[in-house]
Amino acid sequence: MDAPKIMHDPKLDSPSFHRNVEPILALLKRLLAEPDLHWLEIGSGSGQHVVRFGQEFPHFIFQPTEIIPENLNSISAWVNESGLKNVKQPHLFDVTDNETPFSDDQQFDIISAFNVIHIAPWAVTEGLFRLASQYGNHQCRVFLYGPFKIDGENTSESNAKFELWLKEKDVDFGIRDIGDVNRIANHYGFGDAIRHPMPANNFMMEFVRQHSA
Numbered sequence: 001m002d003a004p005k006i007m008h009d010p011k012l013d014s015p016s017f018h019r020n021v022e023p024i025l026a027l028l029k030r031l032l033a034e035p036d037l038h039w040l041e042i043g044s045g046s047g048q049h050v051v052r053f054g055q056e057f058p059h060f061i062f063q064p065t066e067i068i069p070e071n072l073n074s075i076s077a078w079v080n081e082s083g084l085k086n087v088k089q090p091h092l093f094d095v096t097d098n099e100t101p102f103s104d105d106q107q108f109d110i111i112s113a114f115n116v117i118h119i120a121p122w123a124v125t126e127g128l129f130r131l132a133s134q135y136g137n138h139q140c141r142v143f144l145y146g147p148f149k150i151d152g153e154n155t156s157e158s159n160a161k162f163e164l165w166l167k168e169k170d171v172d173f174g175i176r177d178i179g180d181v182n183r184i185a186n187h188y189g190f191g192d193a194i195r196h197p198m199p200a201n202n203f204m205m206e207f208v209r210q211h212s213a
Ligand SMILES: C[S@@+](CC[C@H](N)C(=O)[O-])C[C@H]1O[C@@H](n2cnc3c(N)ncnc32)[C@H](O)[C@@H]1O
Pocket: 014, 016, 017, 042, 043, 044, 045, 046, 049, 066, 067, 068, 071, 093, 094, 095, 096, 113, 114, 115, 116, 119, 120, 124
């Protein structure tokens, strides 16, 4: 008899998801009153956020994306298990890449990246806003969640320590100054960030489209 196969569960469980999902949801429910929105998520990680949002916003359509194949499998598994029809299968996608998996006429109301831009090179922030200028509709909003510097300074001692850890991992990683992010946002036709302070020295930064870049 063949030995029983041990099936590996591809679903990843992110500890930070459990810490931040409730405050993020509470904020987004306050901000997003529209009945139906098309939402593109960059760096979906395990896929737990997008699936939870799919449950909480049943009339929105979500498109998750990821650069890491293992994460892609996890997102797919969470989506399949949820049975949700409004969360699409994830695309493998590097936001710094000029090639995208989207058709030219595809337009999103929301583009989000949670806990992404500090743990990636600066080119990821640029790529995000370039993408938003191309695939965001005229009222597109970009939401970036995570730690930020204000006026060049970290907002807490713990964020300063976290940044040292990030730099040890990769010198191109780092907590971004909101002034630098605003400059990129403005270049691509978005206004300065509306700052929503969040628990644990994080922010949800909301950028609203002003005009085409
Ligand atoms: C710290 S994780 C956050 C995952 C998830 N958004 C969350 O909040 O739990 C950062 C994610 O950004 C993704 N990422 C990094 N560089 C990227 C790039 N160039 N394009 C797309 N995703 C990227 C990583 O693969 C990773 O899943």
